[in-house]
Amino acid sequence: MTRMRQADDYQMPVVDKGTRPGVVLRIILLAVVLVASAGAFILFKHQLDNEIVLGILGVLAMVGIFFLVSAMIGFIEVMPQSHSDELARRYIDTQRDGTLVTDRKGRIIYANAAYAALTGAEGEAGALALETLLSRNREATEAVYRLTNGLHEAKEGAEEFRLLKPLNSQSASGSGAHWYRLKARLLPTQDKGGEALYVWQLADITSERDDQERFFKELQNAIDYLDHAPAGFFSAGRKGEIFYVNATLAEWLGMDLTKFQPGSLSIADLVAGEGLALVQSVQAEPGLKKTEVLDLDLRKSNGQSLPVRMVHRVTSMRDGAPGESRTIVLARDPDDTRDESASVASMRFTRFFNNTPMAIASVNGEGRILRTNAPFLKLFSGVVSRDDIDRGVTIDRIMHETDRMRLAAALDAARDRQGDIAPIDSLHPTDDGRHFRFYVNAVIDQSDEAPEEGAIVYAVEITEQKALETQMAQTQKMNAVGTLAGGIAHDFNNVLTAILLSSDHLLLSARPSDASFADLMEIKRNANRAAVLVRQLLAFSRKQTMRPTVLNMTDVVGDLRMLVDRMTGTNVKIDIDYGRDLWPVRTDLGQFEQVLINLAVNARDAMPGGGTITFRTRNLPAEEASALNYRELPDGDYVQIEVIDEGTGIAPEIVDKIFEPFFTTKEVGKGTGLGLSMVYGIVKQSGGYIFVTSEVGKGTTFRILMPRHVEEPAPLVQGGESAETAAAGTLPVAAANGAAPDKEPRDLTGGSAVVLLVEDEEAVRRGGKRMLETRGYTVHEAGSGVEALEVMEELGGAVDIVVSDVVMPEMDGPTLLTELRKTYPDLKFIFVSGYAEDAFARNLPADAKFGFLPKPFSLKQLAEAVKEMLDT
Numbered sequence: 001m002t003r004m005r006q007a008d009d010y011q012m013p014v015v016d017k018g019t020r021p022g023v024v025l026r027i028i029l030l031a032v033v034l035v036a037s038a039g040a041f042i043l044f045k046h047q048l049d050n051e052i053v054l055g056i057l058g059v060l061a062m063v064g065i066f067f068l069v070s071a072m073i074g075f076i077e078v079m080p081q082s083h084s085d086e087l088a089r090r091y092i093d094t095q096r097d098g099t100l101v102t103d104r105k106g107r108i109i110y111a112n113a114a115y116a117a118l119t120g121a122e123g124e125a126g127a128l129a130l131e132t133l134l135s136r137n138r139e140a141t142e143a144v145y146r147l148t149n150g151l152h153e154a155k156e157g158a159e160e161f162r163l164l165k166p167l168n169s170q171s172a173s174g175s176g177a178h179w180y181r182l183k184a185r186l187l188p189t190q191d192k193g194g195e196a197l198y199v200w201q202l203a204d205i206t207s208e209r210d211d212q213e214r215f216f217k218e219l220q221n222a223i224d225y226l227d228h229a230p231a232g233f234f235s236a237g238r239k240g241e242i243f244y245v246n247a248t249l250a251e252w253l254g255m256d257l258t259k260f261q262p263g264s265l266s267i268a269d270l271v272a273g274e275g276l277a278l279v280q281s282v283q284a285e286p287g288l289k290k291t292e293v294l295d296l297d298l299r300k301s302n303g304q305s306l307p308v309r310m311v312h313r314v315t316s317m318r319d320g321a322p323g324e325s326r327t328i329v330l331a332r333d334p335d336d337t338r339d340e341s342a343s344v345a346s347m348r349f350t351r352f353f354n355n356t357p358m359a360i361a362s363v364n365g366e367g368r369i370l371r372t373n374a375p376f377l378k379l380f381s382g383v384v385s386r387d388d389i390d391r392g393v394t395i396d397r398i399m400h401e402t403d404r405m406r407l408a409a410a411l412d413a414a415r416d417r418q419g420d421i422a423p424i425d426s427l428h429p430t431d432d433g434r435h436f437r438f439y440v441n442a443v444i445d446q447s448d449e450a451p452e453e454g455a456i457v458y459a460v461e462i463t464e465q466k467a468l469e470t471q472m473a474q475t476q477k478m479n480a481v482g483t484l485a486g487g488i489a490h491d492f493n494n495v496l497t498a499i500l501l502s503s504d505h506l507l508l509s510a511r512p513s514d515a516s517f518a519d520l521m522e523i524k525r526n527a528n529r530a531a532v533l534v535r536q537l538l539a540f541s542r543k544q545t546m547r548p549t550v551l552n553m554t555d556v557v558g559d560l561r562m563l564v565d566r567m568t569g570t571n572v573k574i575d576i577d578y579g580r581d582l583w584p585v586r587t588d589l590g591q592f593e594q595v596l597i598n599l600a601v602n603a604r605d606a607m608p609g610g611g612t613i614t615f616r617t618r619n620l621p622a623e624e625a626s627a628l629n630y631r632e633l634p635d636g637d638y639v640q641i642e643v644i645d646e647g648t649g650i651a652p653e654i655v656d657k658i659f660e661p662f663f664t665t666k667e668v669g670k671g672t673g674l675g676l677s678m679v680y681g682i683v684k685q686s687g688g689y690i691f692v693t694s695e696v697g698k699g700t701t702f703r704i705l706m707p708r709h710v711e712e713p714a715p716l717v718q719g720g721e722s723a724e725t726a727a728a729g730t731l732p733v734a735a736a737n738g739a740a741p742d743k744e745p746r747d748l749t750g751g752s753a754v755v756l757l758v759e760d761e762e763a764v765r766r767g768g769k770r771m772l773e774t775r776g777y778t779v780h781e782a783g784s785g786v787e788a789l790e791v792m793e794e795l796g797g798a799v800d801i802v803v804s805d806v807v808m809p810e811m812d813g814p815t816l817l818t819e820l821r822k823t824y825p826d827l828k829f830i831f832v833s834g835y836a837e838d839a840f841a842r843n844l845p846a847d848a849k850f851g852f853l854p855k856p857f858s859l860k861q862l863a864e865a866v867k868e869m870l871d872t
Contacts, residue, residue, distance in 0.1 A: 013093055015111040015124045098202040101187060104152075104195055106131060118202055120168035130182070130200060137163055140180070147184040151198050156185040160205070179209045232308070232329030238322050240267040249329055254301035267325075272299040272306075277378035281386040284316035284323075296374070298329070306331060359459040362443075364452040365415050367394040367408070379436075379461060383429055395457055399438070400427040407438065414442040414455035425462070435466045468631070492530070494761040496856035499527045501767030504859035508774065527856070548686070550584050550709055551592070553617050553639055560593055564600045564613075571610030572603075579618030585639050585706040587686035595679045599643040599702050602676065606647025606700065614644040620705065633689055637708035644701045650694040658692065753870055754778045754795075758788040758804035758816065759832075768803070771859040772866065785811025789819060797824055801870055803853075803862075806833035817848065828869050832857070 092099055098115030102108055111127045121127040134140035143159035150157045159182050166178045180202060187197040226233060232249030236242050243262040250257045253270070268276050275296030284290035291313040297305040309330045315323035359376035361369050369389050377386070380398045388397075395411075396404045403426040413421050421440045428434035439458040503524040510517045557576060565574055596615070603613045620638040650658060659680040679702075683690045687707050694700040755777045759765035762783070769779045780795065782788035785808055792799060802820065806813040817829050830851040853865045 013110060013112045015108050015127050095201075096203075100130065100200040100202070102129065102198045102200070104198070109197060115202060118167055118204060130202075133167065137161070140182075143182060147182065148198075151184055151186060154186060156183075158183045166204070178204060178206045181205045232331065234270075234327055234329070236267055236325045236327070237263070238324060242266060242270070252300075252306055252329075252331055253298060270298050272297040275374055277374040277376075277381065279310075279312060280381075281377045282312055282314050283385065283387065284314050286316050286320040287318045289313060289315045361395060361457045361459075362453050363395045363411070363455050363457060365411075365454040367396060367411050368392050369395055370453060376459065379459060398429060398459070399424075400429050402426075407440070410438075410440040411455055414440050417442045433463070434461065435463045436460065437462050494764050494855065496527050496530055498761070498763035498767050500524065500856050500858050501764070501771055501862075503527065505767065505770060505774075508859075548586050548588050550586050550711070551589055552582055552584055553641055553706070554578050554582050556589065556592060557596065557615050557617060557641070560596055564597065567597065568600055568604040568613065572607060573610075573612045574600075575612050575614045577614060577616040579616075579640075581619070582617055583619055583637065583639050583708040584711075585686075585688075586709040587688070587706065588682075591682045592686070595682050595704070596641075596643070598676065598679050603643060603645035603647060603700070606645050606649075611646035614642070616640075616642040616644065619708075625705065630689070630691060633705065638705040639708060641704040641706070642701055643704075644699065646699045649696040649698055650692070650700055651696055655692060655694060659690075752778070753800045753866075754780070754798060755866060756780050756782065756788060756791060756795075756799045756802045756804075758782045758785065758802065758808070758813070760784060760805060760808040764805075768862060771862060774859075775863050777866070784808050785813065785816035785819075788816055792820065792824075797827075799824075799827070801828040801830065801866060803830045803832060803866065806831050817850065821848070828872070830865055830869055 092110075093112050095112060096114055098118040099110070099112045100108065100115050101110035106129050108127055108129060111121070115121070116127065119128065119133055130144050131141075134144055140161040140163065143161045147157050147159055160179060161182070162177060162179050164177050167180075183201040183203075185199050187199045189196060227247035229246065229248055232252055233244075233246040234242055234249055235244045241263040242265045245255065245257070245260060245265075247257060249255075250260070267279055271279060275294070275298075278294050278296055282290060282292045282294075291311065294310045294312055296308065296310065298308050300306055311328040311330070312325065313327070314325040317323050356373065357375065359373065359379045361372040361376050363369055369384070369392075372384075372389060377384070383398055384393060396407055399407045403424060406424050406426075410421050410424060421442070424438040424440075426436055426438060428436065437460050439460075441456045441458070443453050443455055503520055506520050507517070507524070510520060557578070561574060561576060568574065600613055607613075618640055620640045622635055622637050625633060625638050626635060658676050660677060680690060683704055683706075689705045691703045691705075692700065693703070755772055757765060757768050757772070757779055759768065759781070760783055765781050765783065769781050772779045780791050780799070782791050785804075788802070788804065789811075802816075804813045804816055811819075813831055813833070817831075820827055820829070828851075829849075830853055832853045832855055851865060851869045853861065857865075
């Protein structure tokens with residue numbers, strides 16, 4: 001009834017200057033027509049008997065009668081007025097918000113009764129413009145100013161401001177502070193080109209503000225109650241990101257709420273152990289909600305565990321996607337032993353059950369899963385879910401199909417209550433890269449809670465163990481092959497040495513014009529080719545001779561670019577990406593160049609249609625190296641060198657074999673299969689590591705990691721000589737690399753020097769003796785270390801130099817050197833061996849000095865080595 005009375009109480013506006021000029025014009029026009037008609041009758045009163053005049057008067061009479069009747073029935077209006085205009089005017093006149101219409105200069109054109117009531121205006125004279133009305137309040141004046149500027153730019157707007165006193169001092173809502181909302185908009189005129197009017201709407205929102213403040217206080221009280229409730233609470237989004245944590249839970253976990261940002265933590269950050277799998281297993285049906293009670297541990301900020309019971313409620317979207325979640329957390333003091341009820345004991349068992357590092361599931365006699373722990377749900381996520389368990393899924397789903405018969409046999413044995421059931425090693429049902437070991441135990445005494453329980457199945461993931469076993473087997477295989485290759489290379493070196501010495505001896509007595517000269521050169525050429533293969537085998541077995549120096553990989557790769565360009569051809573582009581400020585590494589320059597060349601040639605052969613080979617270098621700090629997850633890679637800083645191609649790639653089944661000697665995918669006659677094995681050996685002998693990643697059809701990346709070399713200041717010994725120089729090692733021997741250090745030809749004759757040649761291989765010893773004797777040396781020979789000591793005793797030590805093999809029966813070369821130096825400390829000594837000098841140098845005294853000549857060697861190399869050592 002009140003609303004009806006308010007609608008019926010029509011109040012006239014206090015100001016309404018919006019006149020209707022069209023209506024006035026029609027009234028004046030009607031008056032003129034009537035006066036003109038009366039004058040016509042007076043003027044033509046003597047001609048009323050005329051038929052034409054009578055006809056006109058008759059028509060006019062009929063029109064008049066029609067007009068009068070139409071006006072009486074409302075068909076024609078003398079002052080027509082639009083119903084829509086009338087409705088709009090009545091609507092704006094009866095609005096509760098004060099409405100004011102002004103022109104651009106602020107002159108009032110219209111003000112409704114509500115405006116007068118709000119401002120206390122009495123009549124048209126009392127209605128004031130807003131600028132005048134609000135001029136005493138700075139905040140209100142600024143609001144009017146901003147809105148006016150917006151209207152000048154044809155922008156509508158709204159502002160709220162507070163006045164210490166109401167605009168109408170007679171206001172029934174009190175005399176205290178009031179809040180007002182002022183809106184401004186444009187009112188276009190009907191006349192084209194006319195200026196738009198400004199419409200202002202003023203409303204008293206004091207009660208609305210009071211309601212907002214009351215609601216805010218109630219909300220603050222609710223939040224305060226939730227924050228300090230005796231239970232913890234948190235809410236999370238669709239992805240598990242936490243948006244709210246109450247103060248109680250934050251205190252339990254040791255969190256600083258002042259630093260907490262919504263979304264900065266996830267449920268995974270709060271849940272300890274494998275409890276996350278339990279939380280994630282709670283999933284609702286599409287469009288529904290689901291609540292589960294979970295017993296698990298939360299993780300405090302100091303790393304400690306907090307045993308809790310969680311009431312976890314999740315929602316699901318209509319399409320089945322996970323929705324938001326709300327969780328109540330009930331904490332239990334682990335030190336509180338007063339309550340030993342069954343529920344507490346059950347909670348303790350549940351926590352223990354869910355925090356074991358082993359996946360556990362109980363099954364009935366038919367293999368249906370009855371109960372699982374959190375690690376089980378985590379290990380077999382995507383295969384078995386909580387809903388599947390509720391629907392009665394059987395345990396064979398988690399087993400690879402090839403091993404399900406073995407599992408069925410184990411379950412039969414468990415039903416028969418047998419004690420010793422062999423474990424089952426199997427693969428993940430959907431991922432062949434993951435390995436598991438399953439243990440099946442029979443349940444002897446069924447519990448009241450699960451009387452149908454027939455067996456307990458334990459599962460442990462052994463993927464890491466299998467990987468380590470595979471890696472160990474591969475390492476043992478490579479070591480065994482390396483030992484075999486090194487042994488073959490050593491024995492073959494002796495054969496090649498004899499061939500080279502014999503061919504050199506024959507070439508000395510032959511002329512180039514002789515028919516046999518070409519055959520002798522062919523023998524020597526093929527012996528040298530065989531020596532290259534032997535060196536590759538020695539490189540793989542890590543027994544070759546290396547001269548390590550400190551290198552910068554930027555210089556090494558840059559100096560090698562032109563050579564690689566020539567070797568890879570015109571259809572292959574070389575791209576080098578240099579790392580900045582590379583750390584130094586220590587390796588043999590020549591050997592490492594062979595590594596890069598072999599990898600480049602391999603990349604070229606993998607791109608028969610052309611492509612790009614990329615060399616990329618960069619520093620790899622210890623933390624980044626650790627992040628690569630290579631098991632055999634020790635902690636430390638490395639320099640990484642990558643060789644990347646865009647070739648055919650390597651099939652996964654042969655990746656583990658590419659570093660084996662004589663393994664090749666090339667056609668017969670196009671590769672020995674020793675290139676990558678040599679690369680592997682050189683890198684390993686340098687203390688580095690090499691890894692390969694490849695994708696068929698996209699390319700291959702070889703990644704070499706060389707340890708960072710840190711220079712250590714060498715302590716000085718007497719005479720200013722560094723300890724490194726004074727330590728054991730080989731003296732410079734020109735023959736070690738096959739070329740004399742002198743640029744000019746040297747006289748390699750021995751004069752009257754006496755040489756003791758110690759070699760267990762008769763062919764090598766005989767050939768060496770003959771070659772040295774042709775150079776003028778006096779040579780005595782011995783077949784072993786023991787025999788060499790006897791020869792030295794017979795000669796009374798009258799020997800200038802000893803040339804000895806390293807590996808010999810009864811007494812090896814290093815032992816012979818040690819024994820001879822006891823009696824003859826200044827005796828000069830040269831080792832010859834097919835192995836690297838590092839293989840025996842570590843067994844010598846710290847002050848031992850010797851020369852070294854790697855097998856196989858030629859006559860010239862042997863003569864140069866002896867001559868250089870005698871001259872040292």
